[in-house]
Structures are given as C-alpha cells and as structure tokens.
Amino acid sequence: MVASSHSAMAFPLLKYLLVFTCFMIGICSAQLTNNFYDRTCPKVIKTIKKAVDDAVYRERRMGASLLRLHFHDCFVQGCDASVLLDDTPNFTGEKNSFPNANSLRGFEVIDNIKSQLEELCPGVVSCADILAVAASEAVGILGGQRWNVPLGRRDSTSASLSEANSDIPAPFLDLNGLISTFSNKGFTVQEMVTLSGAHTIGLVRCRFFRDRIYNETNIDPSFSAAMKEECPFDDGDDNLSPFDSKTPMYFDNAYYRNLIESKGLVHSDQQLFxxxxxxxxxxxxAYSKNFGRFKHDFANAMFKMSQLSPLTGSDGQIRNNCHFINPTTDE
Structure with a gap:
C-alpha cells in the first residue's frame, strides 16, 4: 500500500514523538529483540528456564526472590544488572542499601545460570538479560503469566548506592509517595497498583512492618495480634513473615483481598485501600474479584518495567562474572 502524502508527512513527527517519549521516561525497546541470541547463543532461553525451574522447585520462595532482584535492579539506573555488583575498594554497590541489605537473595541462581551460559557461549549473554528472563519464568512457575522478554541488554560498569536508597519504593510510603516513586520511572497510577501485586509472593522482615502492626489503626485486630507474635515490639528485626498471609508461595490475587480486609502487612500496601x-x-x-485480569495486567506492566533504560549497542559490557566489572586490557 502506498502511503498518502498526509501519512508521509506525519511519520517523521510520530518518530520524533516516540524518541522523545523514550528519552523522557527511559523506556525504549527499539534495540531489544526477541531473536537477539538466535545465532550467538541459541540455547539461552532454555538454559535460563531450566535453571530457574529447578531452583524454584527446590525452594518456592526463590520465585519471589528472583522477581525482586529484577525489580530492584530496574528501579536503579535501569535494567542493567547493577544490583549484582559486589563492593570494591573503589565503590559501594547497591546490595548494602536500605532496601537491599541482608535482604536480596537468589544471587547463586543467577551465578549458576551465568556459569552455564559462559560454557555454552562465552562473553555473549548479559547478566541483565538473565535477570529479566529469570523473573518472568519465576512468576510463571508460581502461577502467574509469563511475559515476552526482548533481549539485548548489556551490563553496567557502575552501581548507585544513593539511587538504591532513594528510588526503590519503600514500605513506609504513603499513597502520594508511591504514586510519585512509580511516576518517576514512567508508570501510571494503575500500573503502580498492578506492580504492587508482586507482594502476593515473598516474605518481609519484621523491621519493615513493626510500626504498622503496633501503631496503625486501619488494621484487622486479629491479624495485628498474630503478627505481633512474629514481630516483638523490641526484638526480632530480621524475623520473616509473608506479605500475603493467605497463599504466600502462590502468585494469585489474595494480596488484594487482604487489603480489603485491612490485612496489608506493610504500610505502603494498605495505602492502596x-x-x-x-x-x-x-x-x-477489581483485582480481588478477577485474578485473570490481574495476572494479565501484571505481565504487561513487567514487560514495560523490563525495558527501563537498557544499555544496548556498545554501552556497558557483557560481564564475565555478574559480581564484578570486567578488568580493562591495561590492568
């Protein structure tokens, strides 16, 4: 079909608007493709999926841990595997930030996948792509909907402790704070509610919900009493409790039913209701009544999140070891 002169004139404007939108919100998928590794590492998806399947079947909690790793990576500098970098004498990584310290887990699963891929196709597959595919597979195993993961991300050569402390949504945020934090990454209010549903799986430390169960009034009394048994007033900072007290190891919509019943465990979750x-x-x-709608929307929101400010082309590098930047040739 031959384009009309009007359409031909409109295309440059459309292209400009798309580029401008990419620049403003940091989401641009033009250089990520579904067939990125077809020639260079054709078994990449199969390898990642099997390793994640094995890890989650051994310990269901690992599914939430892998999703959280990807989430906390993408909210700081974009989806660039900066969250995996260990501290060095030259910089402090993101692992010791307030949201991540003694909390992030699943690194050994990513290391295992990276080791297998380095044997299959050395220096080809990025740690950032491994994180992205692993998150989708983990959600799928636990009962959610997998999402398409275009590939081609590269790994950062830096990390940001300060951004990890400021950009990752905190459990004590009020509703306006949540909206602002997600908006800063290009997400709508609706997408914020959807992504918060990640708390349908996983565990949270006592220190992050103690203030709510002892001081807030919009909480079910019996639920509060039960949680106080798990989280004493002056002890047990690292005691773990499930975000979703109903079905903590299954990706479902019980999280939203909990909020209606005033059983959101952390302050920021209950703020949605x-x-x-x-x-x-x-x-x-709506989500409490329709799991199909939630899991579909969650997959779409995660697809969008997985494309936050990726490093592509010649930016960044393909790390040989996910924990460390590759040494330069003159070292």
Whole structure:
C-alpha cells in the first residue's frame, strides 16, 4: 500500500514523538529483540528456564526472590544488572542499601545460570538479560503469566548506592509517595497498583512492618495480634513473615483481598485501600474479584518495567562474572 502524502508527512513527527517519549521516561525497546541470541547463543532461553525451574522447585520462595532482584535492579539506573555488583575498594554497590541489605537473595541462581551460559557461549549473554528472563519464568512457575522478554541488554560498569536508597519504593510510603516513586520511572497510577501485586509472593522482615502492626489503626485486630507474635515490639528485626498471609508461595490475587480486609502487612500496601484513595481502591476491588485480569495486567506492566533504560549497542559490557566489572586490557 502506498502511503498518502498526509501519512508521509506525519511519520517523521510520530518518530520524533516516540524518541522523545523514550528519552523522557527511559523506556525504549527499539534495540531489544526477541531473536537477539538466535545465532550467538541459541540455547539461552532454555538454559535460563531450566535453571530457574529447578531452583524454584527446590525452594518456592526463590520465585519471589528472583522477581525482586529484577525489580530492584530496574528501579536503579535501569535494567542493567547493577544490583549484582559486589563492593570494591573503589565503590559501594547497591546490595548494602536500605532496601537491599541482608535482604536480596537468589544471587547463586543467577551465578549458576551465568556459569552455564559462559560454557555454552562465552562473553555473549548479559547478566541483565538473565535477570529479566529469570523473573518472568519465576512468576510463571508460581502461577502467574509469563511475559515476552526482548533481549539485548548489556551490563553496567557502575552501581548507585544513593539511587538504591532513594528510588526503590519503600514500605513506609504513603499513597502520594508511591504514586510519585512509580511516576518517576514512567508508570501510571494503575500500573503502580498492578506492580504492587508482586507482594502476593515473598516474605518481609519484621523491621519493615513493626510500626504498622503496633501503631496503625486501619488494621484487622486479629491479624495485628498474630503478627505481633512474629514481630516483638523490641526484638526480632530480621524475623520473616509473608506479605500475603493467605497463599504466600502462590502468585494469585489474595494480596488484594487482604487489603480489603485491612490485612496489608506493610504500610505502603494498605495505602492502596485507604479512605479517599479513589482510583486505587476501585482497582484493588477489581483485582480481588478477577485474578485473570490481574495476572494479565501484571505481565504487561513487567514487560514495560523490563525495558527501563537498557544499555544496548556498545554501552556497558557483557560481564564475565555478574559480581564484578570486567578488568580493562591495561590492568
């Protein structure tokens, strides 16, 4: 079909708007493709999926850990595997930030995958792509919907402790703070509610919910009493409890039913269903009644998140070891 003169004139403007949008919100998938490794490492997807399947079947909690690793990576500098970098004499990585210290896990699963891929196709597959595929597979195993993961990310040569402390959504945020934090990464209010549903799986430390169970009033009394047994007032900072007390190891919509019952464990979760929350409250109710809608929306939101500011082309590097930047040739 031959384009009309009007369409031909409109195309440059459309292209400009797409580029401008990519620049403004840091989401640009033009250089990520589904067939990126078809020639250079054709078994990459199969290798990652099998390793994740094995890890999650050994320990179901690992599914939430792998999803969280990818989430915390993408919210700091984009999806560039900066979260995996260990501290060096020259910089402090993101692992020791407030949201991550003594909390992030699953590194051994990523290391195992990287080791296998280095044997199959040395220096080809990035740690950032491994994280992205692993997250999708982990959610799928636990009952959610896998999402398409275009590939071609490269790994960063830096990390940011300060951004990890400031950019990752904190469990004590009020609703406006949550909206602002997600908006800064290009997500709508609706997508924020959807992505918060990641807390349908996984565990959280006592220090992050103690203030809620002892001081807040919009909490079910019996639930609060049970949680106080798990999280004493002056002890047990690192005691673990599930975000979702109903089905913590299954990706479902019980998280949203908990919020309606005032059983959100951390302050930021319950904020989605506080008086006056309007749009978020209606969305919580909708998801509580329709798991199919939630898991579909979650997959779409994660697809978008997986494309936050990827390093592509000649930017960054393909790390030989996910924990360390490759040594330069003059070292």
């Amino acid at each position: 506080v008086d006056g929350s309007g749009l978020t409250k209606r969305q919580v109710i």
